[in-house]
Amino acid sequence: TTMTASIAGFTFDDILLNAAGVYCQTTEELDQILEAPGAGSLVTKSATPMERPGNPGVRYADMALGSINSMGLPNLSLDYYLEYAIAHQADKPLFLSIAGLSKDDNLQMLREIQASDFNGLVELNLSCPNVPGKPQTGYDFDTTRQILTEAFTFFKKPLGVKLPPYFDIAHFDMIAAVLNDFPLAFVNTINSIGNGLMVNPDTDTAMIAPKGGFGGLGGAIAKPTALANVRGLRQRLNPEIKIIGTGGVKDGRDVYDLILCGADLVSVGTTLHQEGPTVFNRLKHELETEMKVKAYDDVAQFRGQLQTLD
Numbered sequence: 001t002t003m004t005a006s007i008a009g010f011t012f013d014d015i016l017l018n019a020a021g022v023y024c025q026t027t028e029e030l031d032q033i034l035e036a037p038g039a040g041s042l043v044t045k046s047a048t049p050m051e052r053p054g055n056p057g058v059r060y061a062d063m064a065l066g067s068i069n070s071m072g073l074p075n076l077s078l079d080y081y082l083e084y085a086i087a088h089q090a091d092k093p094l095f096l097s098i099a100g101l102s103k104d105d106n107l108q109m110l111r112e113i114q115a116s117d118f119n120g121l122v123e124l125n126l127s128c129p130n131v132p133g134k135p136q137t138g139y140d141f142d143t144t145r146q147i148l149t150e151a152f153t154f155f156k157k158p159l160g161v162k163l164p165p166y167f168d169i170a171h172f173d174m175i176a177a178v179l180n181d182f183p184l185a186f187v188n189t190i191n192s193i194g195n196g197l198m199v200n201p202d203t204d205t206a207m208i209a210p211k212g213g214f215g216g217l218g219g220a221i222a223k224p225t226a227l228a229n230v231r232g233l234r235q236r237l238n239p240e241i242k243i244i245g246t247g248g249v250k251d252g253r254d255v256y257d258l259i260l261c262g263a264d265l266v267s268v269g270t271t272l273h274q275e276g277p278t279v280f281n282r283l284k285h286e287l288e289t290e291m292k293v294k295a296y297d298d299v300a301q302f303r304g305q306l307q308t309l310d
C-alpha cells in the first residue's frame with residue numbers, strides 16, 4: 001500500500017505527523033516523533049524569537065468532545081528549534097513552525113531561517129488564538145497579504161501557512177484569493193477552533209485558567225470544520241499549493257476522510273496528546289485497512305475525490 005505525499009520537491013514516506021504544539025516542545029519529545037513508526041515528518045512547536053513560558057495555570061483539558069487549550073505560545077525560542085531541525089534534517093523532511101507576535105517578529109525569524117543551513121519547510125502560524133491582545137492574523141486578510149508580500153521578497157525556502165478555521169464561504173474565497181497570489185508550498189488547515197469554553201460540571205468552573213476559560217478547541221468536535229476547510233481550500237487554491245489536513249483525527253477513517261477532502265499530509269493533535277507517539281502506527285494500519293475495504297492501494301487514488309449528492 002502506498003501512503004506517501006510530496007510537497008515542494010520533498011517526498012514524505014508516510015503521510016502522518018504531529019500537529020504543531022503537541023509533543024514537540026522539547027528535543028526529548030521531538031526525538032520520539034522523529035523515531036515513531038508511521039510518522040512521515042514532524043513540526044516543531046511554534047517559535048518566537050525569545051523563549052516564552054506561556055500562559056499561567058491549568059491550560060489544557062481533555063473531554064469527550066475534544067480538547068481545549070490556552071497554552072499561550074510557550075516555547076524554547078527559534079534558535080532552539082532551528083538547531084534541532086538542522087541537526088535532524090537528513091533523516092526526513094521536517095517542518096519548522098514560527099509564530100511571531102508581530103509582523104516584524106515573523107520577518108526577523110524568516111530572515112534568520114533564510115540565512116541558516118535549514119533546508120526543510122517552514123510553517124508560518126497565522127492562527128494562534130491564545131495570546132491575550134493578539135488576534136488571529138489569518139482572520140485579517142490585509143495583514144496576511146502584507147506579511148506574505150514582505151516575506152517573499154527575501155524568503156526563498158519552502159514556506160506554508162497554518163490557518164485558522166473559516167466559517168463562511170465568502171471567507172474561503174477571500175483567504176484563497178490572498179494565498180493564490182504567492183508561491184506558497186502548502187497550507188495547513190485547521191488550527192484549533194478559537195475561543196471556545198468548556199465547563200467542569202463537578203466544580204461549575206471553566207475547564208482551563210487563562211483568559212477566563214476561553215481556549216482553542218481540538219479533537220472530535222473539530223472534525224467537520226477541518227473537513228470543510230480542507231475541502232473548501234482544495235477547491236479554491238492553485239494546485240501547486242499542497243494541503244496538510246489537521247483536525248479531529250481519532251482513527252484511520254478520520255485520516256481517510258481528510259485525504260478524500262484533499263489533504264496531502266495529515267497531522268494529529270488531541271489524539272497524539274492522549275495516546276502518545278504510538279498513535280501514528282495505529283492510524284497508519286487503520287488507514288490501510290480502510291483502503292483495502294475500498295480496494296485502493298495508493299492514497300493518490302482517492303485524494304480529493306469526495307463525491308457530493310447534488
Ligand code: RRO
Binds near residue numbers: 021071099130192
Ligand atoms: O500555544 C498556544 O496556545 C497555541 C497555539 Br501557538 C496555536 O497555534 N494553537 C493553539 O491551539 N494553541
